[in-house]
Amino acid sequence: xxxxxxxxxxxxxxxxxxxxxxxxxxxxxxxxxxxxxxxxxxxxxxxxxxxxxxxxxxxxxxxxxxxxxxxxxxxxxxxxxxxxxxxxxxxxxxxxxxxxxxxxxxxxxxxxxxxxxxxxxxxxxxxxxxxxxxxxxxxxxxxxxxxxxxxxxxxxxxxxxxxxxxxxxxxxxxxxxxxxxxxxxxxxxxxxxxxxxxxxxxxxxxxxxxxxxxxxxxxxxxxxxxxxxxxxxxxxxxxxxxxxxxxxxxxxxxxxxxxxxxxxxxxxxxxxxxxxxxxxxxx
Numbered sequence: 328x329x330x331x332x333x334x335x336x337x338x339x340x341x342x343x344x345x346x347x348x349x350x351x352x353x354x355x356x357x358x359x360x361x362x363x364x365x366x367x368x369x370x371x372x373x374x375x376x377x378x379x380x381x382x383x384x385x386x387x388x389x390x391x392x393x394x395x396x397x398x399x400x401x402x403x404x405x406x407x408x409x410x411x412x413x414x415x416x417x418x419x420x421x422x423x424x425x426x427x428x429x430x431x432x433x434x435x436x437x438x439x440x441x442x443x444x445x446x447x448x449x450x451x452x453x454x455x456x457x458x459x460x461x462x463x464x465x466x467x468x469x470x471x472x473x474x475x476x477x478x479x480x481x482x483x484x485x486x487x488x489x490x491x492x493x494x495x496x497x498x499x500x501x502x503x504x505x506x507x508x509x510x511x512x513x514x515x516x517x518x519x520x521x522x523x524x525x526x527x528x529x530x531x532x533x534x535x536x537x538x539x540x541x542x543x544x545x546x547x548x549x550x551x552x553x554x555x556x557x558x559x560x561x562x563x564x565x566x567x568x569x570x571x572x573x574x575x576x577x578x579x580x581x582x583x584x585x586x587x588x589x590x591x592x593x594x595x596x597x598x599x600x601x602x603x604x605x606x607x608x609x610x
Contacts, residue, residue, distance in 0.1 A: 328369065332359040335366050340377040340538040341531065342370045342435075349385025354393035355448050360426060367429045375597035377542050378534040379433060381456065382440040382527050391447025391470055420479050427455040427481050431553065434546040434601070436537055440530040441516070442523040446470045451480035454489065457549065459516045460533075462526050466504040467515065473502035488556055490515050541579040541595045 332353075334345040344366055346353040370379055383389060403415045430437045430452070439453040441461040447470035453459050471478040478499065486495045490513045498505055510516045520526040537545060547570060555563040579595055586593040 328362075328365050330362045330366065332356065333362050333366050335369060337373060337376065339535065340375055341534045342373065342376045342379045343531075344370070344379060344381045346381070346383040346389055349383075351393065352387045352390035352444070353383050353385065353449075354390045356393035356395055359393070360423060363426050364429060367426075367433065370435075371433060371601045374600055375542070377435055377538040377540075377545065379430075379435055379437045380440060380527075380530055380534050381430075381437065381452075382530070383442065385443075387443035388441045388445045388465070389449035389452070390444060391449050424480050427452050430455040434549065434598070435542075436545065436549060438530050438534055440526050441465050441467075442526060444468070447478070448480055450486075451478065451482045454482050454485035459510075460518050460520065460526060460530050461507050461510060461516045462520055462523055463507050465507040465510070465516075465519075467498075467510055468504050469499045469502055471502075472499055486515075539593060541583070541593075542598050543574065543579055543595075546598065547574055 330347075332346070332348050332355075334347045336343040336345070348354065348356075348359075370376055401419075403412065404419070406412065436458070437456040439456040439459045441453060441459060443462070443464055444466055445453060445461075446468045450467050450469060469478050469482055477483075483495070483499060486498075494513055497503075505513075505515070507516070507519050511519050518529065520529050551563070551567055551570065554566055558566070582593055582595055
């Protein structure tokens with residue numbers, strides 16, 4: 328697919344999704360909300376991808392929702408019979424939420440490389456990623472409050488899983504900037520880099536390190552971590568035992584041992600592609 332707001336590259340088991348509207352501060356226009364789900368599906372269905380890196384172009388990672396969405400709203404958002412308008416609005420929000428939830432649902436890790444401003448909807452996006460990294464000039468803002476609306480695409484739900492709930496409340500109530508230094512101190516980002524070039528290089532190096540490991544072990548780790556986030560320790564341990572009973576096989580373990588003994592790179596088999604199963608040709 329040809330993208331107008333994004334760029335998608337595949338190399339050495341790594342997918343690199345680049346927000347590519349720098350002159351518009353990578354704001355999220357209508358085309359973005361159509362292209363992001365398509366790009367995630369392309370990543371999901373590609374052959375033997377093991378990590379997704381999301382980065383951006385220009386001075387800022389993203390200014391969030393494009394003003395055109397607010398200045399030229401769908402007439403169904405604010406007009407017509409109230410209950411039908413409300414039903415339409417609910418479906419719209421759920422549809423937009425699903426664009427970022429798809430990142431969380433990917434079986435491979437998603438790493439976000441953030442420079443400059445990460446504002447509004449952009450913070451919703453990176454909150455759905457597995458890990459975040461940023462430049463020294465980066466800042467994070469729950470901008471929606473300042474605009475007179477409540478953030479609705481995941482920041483308020485996901486950020487308290489990453490950082491102090493009290494800090495999230497402060498950020499939501501004040502709409503103030505969270506600096507890179509503070510983001511690192513509170514655990515929102517894993518590491519701060521001097522500039523964008525060092526940031527992308529560093530995150531791609533981490534992605535390459537992940538891609539060297541068994542894709543089944545990494546996918547299992549993500550699945551178990553996501554499950555544990557939303558369940559009790561006891562429930563998570565029981566699920567872990569069930570997962571391991573089915574997924575623990577000797578192939579990847581033996582490959583790891585043999586590679587170490589031979590002092591060579593590991594060569595793990597790819598996971599099956601996530602293309603639709605029932606419609607796939609069996610020829």
